[in-house]
Amino acid sequence: MAAIESVTAEVLSNEALVNVIVRVTDTDGAEGVGEAWWGIPDRDSPGRSASPIVAVVRDLLAPKLIGREADHIERLWFELWDWGYRYADQGIFQMGLSGVDLALWDLKGRRLDTSVASLLGGPTVDGIPAYASFPPLREKDVLLSETGRAIEAGFTAVKLHELDPELTALLRNEFGRDLKLMVDVNGHFDPIEAIEHGRRLSDLGVVWFEEPVRPMRDHRALTRIGLAVDCDLAAGENEHTLDDFDRLLRTGAITYLQPEITKIGGLTAAKRVGALAELYNVALCPHNFRLGPALYASVQWAFTSPASRWLEIPWVPPGLAFSFPVDLPTMADGLVLAPTGPGLGLPSP
Numbered sequence: 001m002a003a004i005e006s007v008t009a010e011v012l013s014n015e016a017l018v019n020v021i022v023r024v025t026d027t028d029g030a031e032g033v034g035e036a037w038w039g040i041p042d043r044d045s046p047g048r049s050a051s052p053i054v055a056v057v058r059d060l061l062a063p064k065l066i067g068r069e070a071d072h073i074e075r076l077w078f079e080l081w082d083w084g085y086r087y088a089d090q091g092i093f094q095m096g097l098s099g100v101d102l103a104l105w106d107l108k109g110r111r112l113d114t115s116v117a118s119l120l121g122g123p124t125v126d127g128i129p130a131y132a133s134f135p136p137l138r139e140k141d142v143l144l145s146e147t148g149r150a151i152e153a154g155f156t157a158v159k160l161h162e163l164d165p166e167l168t169a170l171l172r173n174e175f176g177r178d179l180k181l182m183v184d185v186n187g188h189f190d191p192i193e194a195i196e197h198g199r200r201l202s203d204l205g206v207v208w209f210e211e212p213v214r215p216m217r218d219h220r221a222l223t224r225i226g227l228a229v230d231c232d233l234a235a236g237e238n239e240h241t242l243d244d245f246d247r248l249l250r251t252g253a254i255t256y257l258q259p260e261i262t263k264i265g266g267l268t269a270a271k272r273v274g275a276l277a278e279l280y281n282v283a284l285c286p287h288n289f290r291l292g293p294a295l296y297a298s299v300q301w302a303f304t305s306p307a308s309r310w311l312e313i314p315w316v317p318p319g320l321a322f323s324f325p326v327d328l329p330t331m332a333d334g335l336v337l338a339p340t341g342p343g344l345g346l347p348s349p
């Protein structure tokens with residue numbers, strides 16, 4: 001047994017895509033590495049929008065954790081969640097808590113020299129289908145070349161963040177039906193536009209239409225859109241609590257549930273959201289657009305839930321990079337393979 005000695009958070013912004021990295025050390029000198037949500041992208045000052053989340057870890061969570069038993073993850077999670085409830089149960093407090101929770105799980109796995117998936121009961125399958133998730137690319141030639149590159153790397157599915165359905169049609173025509181397509185519009189449309197866009201995507205045979213409407217958590221609008229279009233809907237990256245996910249799933253509009261492990265409170269919360277996905281019998285597809293501990297935690301989580309269907313693998317064009325230096329998880333035949341450890345299984349940089 002060892003006590004928590006330090007808890008730190010820092011924004012890595014040496015590349016265009018920032019990471020918020022949380023580190024926890026214990027009195028035996030072991031370290032766990034986690035990640036909190038990274039804030040809304042800010043081109044002018046890449047790290048600025050993440051600073052409130054760093055402050056949550058540094059000023060609110062760290063003082064409550066120092067000296068406590070590092071192994072008591074559930075106990076610490078509930079104490080912090082209950083205390084932080086005064087700041088609200090959605091938003092930056094839970095984002096900071098996510099980073100701390102992931103670091104504690106990583107620390108525990110490293111101490112025991114085993115993977116987090118094995119601590120949670122072991123992998124339910126040998127491999128999970130993965131899709132290459134592109135940032136908004138907008139240009140036809142870039143979209144074609146990035147899709148070609150992803151296919152060459154072994155992906156059988158790609159996710160676009162494009163608002164023009166003709167770009168989805170372009171990939172469908174160019175690569176045929178063997179390539180699975182997901183489309184994410186990050187809540188860009190009003191309900192009328194979303195239905196129009198969704199009908200076009202239905203014709204193109206997409207796997208899912210993600211966050212079709214603004215505000216993204218307008219569950220009534222999601223219900224209307226779900227009834228009006230033939231394609232399946234995906235959502236959940238902007239939900240926070242178990243109750244939020246329950247409300248979203250009660251609409252019946254969602255086929256693919258996409259919790260973001262860096263927003264909901266880390267793995268301790270994710271276990272419960274995974275059970276809810278089983279209860280509602282929807283496909284669990286952890287949402288994440290960072291290469292780093294968040295991706296590796298999402299992989300560990302996905303492998304412990306029988307509801308898991310897809311893993312999102314961030315895929316960016318040459319010249320654009322994440323600030324945390326780490327390789328992609330091991331893949332074969334379009335599947336991410338069951339993770340080994342220790343902890344979250346981050347390969348050494």
Ligand SMILES: [Mg+2]
Nearest residue numbers: 184210237287
């Ligand atoms: Mg998304």
